[in-house]
Amino acid sequence: MAQRILALEFVGDRVRAAVAERSWNSFNLAGTYDKVRADGETDLSGALSRLIAETGQPDIVISALPADRVAKRLLELPFKDTRRLHQVVPFALEEHLPFPVDNGTVAFTRVGREADHTLVMAAVVRKTDLQHHLDLLQKAGLDPKTVTLAALALAAMFTRTHNGAKPMAHLVVEGDESSTSVVLVDLGGTPRALRSMPGGLMTSGGSAVSQEAAAPILNSVRQTLLAHGEEMDQTEVIVAGAAAAYPEVRRLLSDSLAMPVRDGGAFDYTGIFEGSVPNAGKYSSCVAMLLGELPSKPLDLINFRQGEFLFRGRVRGDLSPFYTSGILAAALLGVILFRFALGVSANLHRLSQVNAEIAAVAGPVLGKTDPANARAQLKTGIAKTNQRLTLIGGNLTHSPLDTLVAVSQALPPRFPVEMADVQIDSNGLRVTGQADSFTTVDQAKEALEKSGYFGSIEVAHAKAGSDPSKVDFRMDANFKGATPANARDDAANERDE
Numbered sequence: 001m002a003q004r005i006l007a008l009e010f011v012g013d014r015v016r017a018a019v020a021e022r023s024w025n026s027f028n029l030a031g032t033y034d035k036v037r038a039d040g041e042t043d044l045s046g047a048l049s050r051l052i053a054e055t056g057q058p059d060i061v062i063s064a065l066p067a068d069r070v071a072k073r074l075l076e077l078p079f080k081d082t083r084r085l086h087q088v089v090p091f092a093l094e095e096h097l098p099f100p101v102d103n104g105t106v107a108f109t110r111v112g113r114e115a116d117h118t119l120v121m122a123a124v125v126r127k128t129d130l131q132h133h134l135d136l137l138q139k140a141g142l143d144p145k146t147v148t149l150a151a152l153a154l155a156a157m158f159t160r161t162h163n164g165a166k167p168m169a170h171l172v173v174e175g176d177e178s179s180t181s182v183v184l185v186d187l188g189g190t191p192r193a194l195r196s197m198p199g200g201l202m203t204s205g206g207s208a209v210s211q212e213a214a215a216p217i218l219n220s221v222r223q224t225l226l227a228h229g230e231e232m233d234q235t236e237v238i239v240a241g242a243a244a245a246y247p248e249v250r251r252l253l254s255d256s257l258a259m260p261v262r263d264g265g266a267f268d269y270t271g272i273f274e275g276s277v278p279n280a281g282k283y284s285s286c287v288a289m290l291l292g293e294l295p296s297k298p299l300d301l302i303n304f305r306q307g308e309f310l311f312r313g314r315v316r317g318d319l320s321p322f323y324t325s326g327i328l329a330a331a332l333l334g335v336i337l338f339r340f341a342l343g344v345s346a347n348l349h350r351l352s353q354v355n356a357e358i359a360a361v362a363g364p365v366l367g368k369t370d371p372a373n374a375r376a377q378l379k380t381g382i383a384k385t386n387q388r389l390t391l392i393g394g395n396l397t398h399s400p401l402d403t404l405v406a407v408s409q410a411l412p413p414r415f416p417v418e419m420a421d422v423q424i425d426s427n428g429l430r431v432t433g434q435a436d437s438f439t440t441v442d443q444a445k446e447a448l449e450k451s452g453y454f455g456s457i458e459v460a461h462a463k464a465g466s467d468p469s470k471v472d473f474r475m476d477a478n479f480k481g482a483t484p485a486n487a488r489d490d491a492a493n494e495r496d497e
Helices: 045-055 082-094 127-139 150-160 211-227 229-234 247-257 281-293 320-366 371-393 400-410 438-450 485-496
Strands: 003-011 014-022 027-036 060-064 070-077 104-114 117-126 146-148 169-175 179-185 191-198 235-240 261-263 417-424 428-435 454-464 471-479
Touching (some): 014 045, 014 281, 027 045, 070 082, 070 191, 104 127, 117 127, 127 146, 146 281, 150 191, 150 281, 191 211, 247 261, 417 438
Parallel strands (some): 060 146
Antiparallel strands (some): 014 027, 454 471
């Protein structure tokens, strides 16, 4: 959503304003306005309220202090550090003030650099005057983000709008019937002089004042030009404000200075604003202040909202109060993502190890296979083996494979017994083989008894074998509930007889 920016200037009994609409990639001049104080109103708050009713509530407000309320000086300081500038500028300005610097609010802006020196335009306003200005705006429900000096903004705007002419120094004369400001800007765009004077070059009816009435202002303009005489031949004079609308005023200046004078209101601002821009005329100062909120390369305005007068309001659409929270949230999200990535990496490593172990175990049986399918393939292989064993041994109560597993689990690893022949039937297990001693044969019998898988177990015979270090044995192990082996043998003998 576009932000609505309102720039205000108080001129005698009038409130002049310019409104711009700004989005992330556009800047449009929405209109200019002029409201007069009505009869019976003690201040301009009523005119301000009528202005807001017509323009709508703004998102950002910029206002200008009357030039005659502000003391200003161009200072050259032998360093560039911003922190030192904030410390030194008030004291450097104090010697030019008619009152203690503690009674005023100091603001400055960098206007140029020369080698290691910094040029700043410094200004100070009495705290009482600034408070009165803010109170007046507050009556209309306005809290300005910036309180500035309109004449300086105006001169900077003309530096950005060369209008097809070659870059050159210019002297901006801005005023109406009650006051006049003069700003001299050199070829590089640096303000070299800034003066404010009571009185104007025009009457309330719009005609030029007499030569006698204009003499103090004209003399001040000449002195400003003479003080920078090296640039006089390359300087153009620009008239802005209400006086720019009257040819008589421009003619008065041209005749007195013997120089051509241009109408600042007729400059082309399309390089700054998008869309059509009407003749700014008496609203030039307000239009210039809007440049402080350009989406890119905004004008660096002097801002008296410093110290105890610091702007603490909220601006709709301004995300700067959330920058810190956003940075912290982004950092937290980064930590969460990092931990998640570490967890995924650890799980993938663990999965790789498990797959390697599955491949090592299942490989001798299944060959090269996918570890994810090893279990299913093993189950399939076991089922096929059971089918084959069933075909070989009939419908056995105890699976031969289960019996072998029971024997394998019952006997300790590396048990010194070699099984030469294993026979399994529905009743039990018959094993013949060799052991390293008679004791080992007894230990094998005890191990099978403890397994719980078999019932009666007996050693049919055990004797020394052909190898003197070996013992030949035969062991019969019956399944639980099955007929003992000797009974089976007797029954078999009876059948034979």
